[in-house]
Amino acid sequence: MRMLVMFDLPVTTRQDQRNYRQFVKRLENLGFVRIQYSIYVKVCTSFASTKEVEQKITPYIHKGGIVQTLVITEKQYAWMHFLTGTPSRDVRNLSERLVIL
Known part of the structure; x- marks a missing residue:
């Protein structure tokens, strides 16, 4: 399953910008990959692991x-269509990489 984090954070002051960078860095350190500005995705093995990730961020x-999360299955994620632009070929974002034990 995939966990999407979508957010809209203020960046009007220097402190807001610092908070934004810290939040994005935290997402990246937890294994999230940016698929669009303010939308990050991560492979999770279970709903319990998504709750753990939410607690960490x-x-x-x-x-x-505002910060929102959405959990979808691999099949639902694969149904995503690119109407314009090109999909990211980042190996961390490919479903072929997924191994469930």
Whole structure:
């Protein structure tokens, strides 16, 4: 399954910009890959692991913005269509890489 994190965080002040960078860095350190500006995705093995990830990113969310998560299956993720632009070939974002034990 895939966990998507979608967010809209303020970046009007220097502190807001710092908070934004810290949040994005935290997502990347947890294995998330950016698929669009403010939309990151990560492969998770279970719903329990998605809850753990949410708990890890929650302390990095600062007031004044909105952060949402969405969990979808691999099959649903594969149904994504690119109407314009080209898909990322980042190996971390490919479903062929997924191994479930």
